[in-house]
Each structure stands twice: as structure tokens, then as C-alpha cells.
Amino acid sequence: MPAARAGVCRGRVAACEANGAEEHEMRLVRFLVQDxxxxxxxxxxxxxxxxxxxxxxxxxxxxxxxxxxxxLLAPCVPTKVVAVG
Numbered sequence: 001m002p003a004a005r006a007g008v009c010r011g012r013v014a015a016c017e018a019n020g021a022e023e024h025e026m027r028l029v030r031f032l033v034q035d036x037x038x039x040x041x042x043x044x045x046x047x048x049x050x051x052x053x054x055x056x057x058x059x060x061x062x063x064x065x066x067x068x069x070x071x072l073l074a075p076c077v078p079t080k081v082v083a084v085g
Contacts, residue, residue, distance in 0.1 A: 030073040033065055037073060
């Protein structure tokens with residue numbers, strides 16, 4: 001799918017199409033900003049920080065960050081590590 005340059009889509013793909021935005025893949029990221037971990041939607045060189053870390057709502061955004069100003073983190077924090085052998 002081609003990447004959209006129309007800005008961060010605030011909702012599902014169907015809602016974006018209804019608003020005239022191109023269909024695109026949504027890239028969710030975890031990142032470190034101001035010494036705290038946050039989650040957001042990556043769009044080109046900007047990250048729209050989500051207000052809710054449970055991904056229950058994509059409508060509320062806390063802030064907009066440039067990717068150069070944040071450190072990307074692993075996509076999730078494991079709760080357990082199991083070693084065999």
C-alpha cells in the first residue's frame with residue numbers, strides 16, 4: 001500500500017477514506033520522550049503521541065513529536081522471559 005502524506009489518520013482506515021485521506025498502513029510505535037515511555041502513530045518523520053497507551057482510542061492525541069527528537073523503543077515490554085537449556 002502506498003504511504004499517505006496527508007497527515008496522521010485519526011481513526012480506522014474506513015474513517016480515513018470517508019475523510020478523503022489515502023488508505024495506508026498505520027504504524028504504531030513505542031518511544032522515549034522527556035525520560036518517559038510513550039506510544040504513538042508514526043507518519044513519515046513525525047509521531048503523534050496517543051493519549052491512551054492501551055490503543056483503545058486513536059482519536060485523542062497528546063502531542064506531536066519529530067522522530068529525530070525521540071528514541072524508538074522495542075514494540076512491547078515482555079512480562080516474562082523463559083530460558084530453556
